[in-house]
Amino acid sequence: MTMGTTVRDGLELVNAMAVKLNSVKLDFYVKDRADGPYGIVEVAAPAERFFRVLKEAQGGISEDNLFKERATISRRASAPTNRLSLPETQLFKATLSESLTVDRYTFSDNFFGRYIRSVFGFEDQVVSAANYLIYGRRGAGKSSLLAYAMHRCKQQGLPYAWVDMQVYADRDDAKVAIDVVSEVLDQLSKFGEQSNEFRSLKSGLAECAGMDDTSADRALMRLLPRLKSYFSAIVDLKGNVSVFIDDLHVVSAAMQPQILARLYSITRGNRSYLKISGIEQFTRPWDSKKNIGLQAPNDAQVLKLDYNLTMPDKSRDHIASILDAHARFCGLPDSAYISGEGVLSRLVWVAAAVPRDALNLFAQAITKASAQGQRRVSITSVNAAASEMAEQKLRDMQQDAHGQEERVQAVLGEIRKFCVTDKRKNAFLLEIKNEDAAFRFIQELIALRFVHVLHEGITPHEAGRRYQALMLDYGFYVGIRAARSVDLFQKDPKTPTVQELRKLPIFTPGAQINSIVDD
Amino acid sequence: MNASSTKMKEPSILIAGANCQKLVRNLSYVLDAAAVQRLHDEVNRNVLALYALGEDHLGFAQTVPGRNWRQRVSRLYYGALNIKRAVTLHHSGDFSTDASDHKKIGNLPPDFPNENTYSTRLTNLRDDRNIADYSHLSTELDLVIPLVDAQTLVVDFREHARSYLQSRGLTL
Numbered sequence: 062m063t064m065g066t067t068v069r070d071g072l073e074l075v076n077a078m079a080v081k082l083n084s085v086k087l088d089f090y091v092k093d094r095a096d097g098p099y100g101i102v103e104v105a106a107p108a109e110r111f112f113r114v115l116k117e118a119q120g121g122i123s124e125d126n127l128f129k130e131r132a133t134i135s136r137r138a139s140a141p142t143n144r145l146s147l148p149e150t151q152l153f154k155a156t157l158s159e160s161l162t163v164d165r166y167t168f169s170d171n172f173f174g175r176y177i178r179s180v181f182g183f184e185d186q187v188v189s190a191a192n193y194l195i196y197g198r199r200g201a202g203k204s205s206l207l208a209y210a211m212h213r214c215k216q217q218g219l220p221y222a223w224v225d226m227q228v229y230a231d232r233d234d235a236k237v238a239i240d241v242v243s244e245v246l247d248q249l250s251k252f253g254e255q256s257n258e259f260r261s262l263k264s265g266l267a268e269c270a271g272m273d274d275t276s277a278d279r280a281l282m283r284l285l286p287r288l289k290s291y292f293s294a295i296v297d298l299k300g301n302v303s304v305f306i307d308d309l310h311v312v313s314a315a316m317q318p319q320i321l322a323r324l325y326s327i328t329r330g331n332r333s334y335l336k337i338s339g340i341e342q343f344t345r346p347w348d349s350k351k352n353i354g355l356q357a358p359n360d361a362q363v364l365k366l367d368y369n370l371t372m373p374d375k376s377r378d379h380i381a382s383i384l385d386a387h388a389r390f391c392g393l394p395d396s397a398y399i400s401g402e403g404v405l406s407r408l409v410w411v412a413a414a415v416p417r418d419a420l421n422l423f424a425q426a427i428t429k430a431s432a433q434g435q436r437r438v439s440i441t442s443v444n445a446a447a448s449e450m451a452e453q454k455l456r457d458m459q460q461d462a463h464g465q466e467e468r469v470q471a472v473l474g475e476i477r478k479f480c481v482t483d484k485r486k487n488a489f490l491l492e493i494k495n496e497d498a499a500f501r502f503i504q505e506l507i508a509l510r511f512v513h514v515l516h517e518g519i520t521p522h523e524a525g526r527r528y529q530a531l532m533l534d535y536g537f538y539v540g541i542r543a544a545r546s547v548d549l550f551q552k553d554p555k556t557p558t559v560q561e562l563r564k565l566p567i568f569t570p571g572a573q574i575n576s577i578v579d580d
Numbered sequence: 581m582n583a584s585s586t587k588m589k590e591p592s593i594l595i596a597g598a599n600c601q602k603l604v605r606n607l608s609y610v611l612d613a614a615a616v617q618r619l620h621d622e623v624n625r626n627v628l629a630l631y632a633l634g635e636d637h638l639g640f641a642q643t644v645p646g647r648n649w650r651q652r653v654s655r656l657y658y659g660a661l662n663i664k665r666a667v668t669l670h671h672s673g674d675f676s677t678d679a680s681d682h683k684k685i686g687n688l689p690p691d692f693p694n695e696n697t698y699s700t701r702l703t704n705l706r707d708d709r710n711i712a713d714y715s716h717l718s719t720e721l722d723l724v725i726p727l728v729d730a731q732t733l734v735v736d737f738r739e740h741a742r743s744y745l746q747s748r749g750l751t752l
Contacts (some may be wrong), residue, residue, distance in 0.1 A: 112699070
């Protein structure tokens with residue numbers, strides 16, 4: 062055995078492990094023992110996953126590799142000063158980036174081992190035999206909650222279908238309902254037999270493609286009783302059916318009630334249930350003029366995941382638990398291991414309690430801190446990531462509020478001027494006037510994560526006049542030199558007191574905003 | 581005849597067939613439920629005795645002063661080995677007194693908690709025990725698992741094994 066053999070064999074083992082660890086090569090050294098070399102892979106907090114990866118890697122390397130049966134994972138003897146340079150941190154960053162898009166395949170190898178429950182524990186409800194409308198802003202955890210319910214179905218062998226509505230984004234034709242029903246039918250057919258009836262239904266739906274919208278919808282309605290029977294047969298064979306509709310809001314608002322109406326005609330009283338997610342302000346489950354769709358709470362129960370910044374302490378704990386779970390999965394003791402003081406608190410404010418934004422910001426902050434030669438993630442690096450996040454939100458707007466970009470930018474500009482230039486405070490009060498177009502428009506800015514709710518309604522001065530306490534997104538003033546003098550609302554996330562809220566300046570939408578929203 | 585054999589010679593459930601759990605399964609169609617239960621009880625009695633043997637070694641290891649690192653590592657290993665044998669006897673019926681059984685220290689049931697971690701760490705402990713018992717050139721610094729960590733490993737393994745066997749209906 063030569064030094065060259067030891068190095069070659071060690072490299073083979075580390076490379077084999079890297080294949081299963083996002084190409085990240087863990088630290089490795091050879092312990093020279095009386096009975097020969099022993100391979101030691103070092104990890105800050107070894108988790109079960111690393112031992113599994115080691116075993117799999119050992120199974121795949123050459124038979125004569127010195128470390129085929131003589132290697133282990135050890136806890137690092139001492140914590141390095143620069144923790145951002147650790148392979149575990151690189152793995153953490155990659156894992157955070159991967160977890161930003163949640164769909165039916167996320168964490169599919171170990172979903173329940175990695176899933177973090179929602180703040181209010183909606184998991185027990187969403188799996189029950191009922192229809193649900195799950196609301197929350199982008200990144201609040203809607204798809205994760207749907208995925209939780211879907212994986213429960215999978216675990217129990219129950220039939221389900223998952224429709225990602227992004228595929229149908231901006232569709233405003235009646236055939237979108239046909240396409241959705243057809244997709245559901247395809248997925249459910251895997252739980253039953255590909256019978257003649259299935260083929261006949263598929264062919265019936267396909268024929269609709271060549272018709273005009275009105276004829277196509279009528280044709281679909283004629284097929285509904287047979288579709289209902291087909292669902293019923295699957296229920297009898299396999300148990301309750303669940304249909305997951307993710308991001309309903311991206312379809313034209315006019316078509317949303319119609320899609321739900323057609324699906325509900327099939328599932329109603331048929332031991333089949335609809336679980337729908339969307340951004341509340343852009344979701345229209347019920348058309349009150351046509352009396353079609355899904356009406357809450359009679360037809361579906363509403364689960365609201367997003368409480369903005371009204372409970373920042375709870376949000377802080379939730380975000381910490383998600384980050385820590387990912388950190389442990391990557392061999393770090395927790396996220397604080399690579400963070401400086403105050404980072405988590407700042408993250409909650411900057412992400413405005415939206416879990417996915419927090420993960421994204423933290424991953425970006427790792428990159429920025431590393432590039433600046435910092436040893437841990439700092440508040441400065443979180444701030445720098447925040448301004449990039451604002452750009453991302455502006456891009457998201459094109460999907461969530463298509464066609465409204467200019468109006469949103471204009472109103473946002475007015476609020477930004479009020480906060481950053483005029484008052485130099487990032488929080489403000491807005492009088493609650495539900496009939497007022499400007500007030501309603503600002504609620505859409507909340508849905509788009511440009512403005513965040515600190516309190517749903519306080520009466521700071523005159524009785525009978527209630528105000529919403531709001532905060533302009535951090536991305537518009539932190540990390541930007543020109544806006545450094547803005548007085549930030551609170552340092553540590555905790556439920557704000559009435560005294561704190563009363564001191565906030567009152568923003569009154571002026572003539573300019575009114576003219577924009579009235580357009 | 582007393583159903584409890586205390587010897588590893590005939591008659592004993594452990595040498596009645598290559599695998600006693602398989603034996604019981606394959607006899608259950610000719611025996612009545614009470615007889616099958618008596619066979620299960622006899623297997624379980626052996627599982628408990630193996631577990632107790634492991635605990636005995638572990639208890640002794642904990643009294644060995646740190647300066648006697650060789651003896652301490654050796655007893656910790658035998659503690660873990662016998663507890664592992666209790667687990668596999670109950671799970672799959674595997675039992676052997678052959679020397680090659682040591683190589684199977686890492687073969688745990690797939691549903692055992694942290695199966696991969698224990699599989700690797702117990703194999704490492706076996707390698708440490710080998711140098712502790714047989715290598716005159718080795719020192720305590722050669723250990724892959726430091727003495728204090730080895731004790732934590734075996735104590736944790738004992739706790740997980742206890743919960744695992746309890747979850748399978750044994751009273752420990």
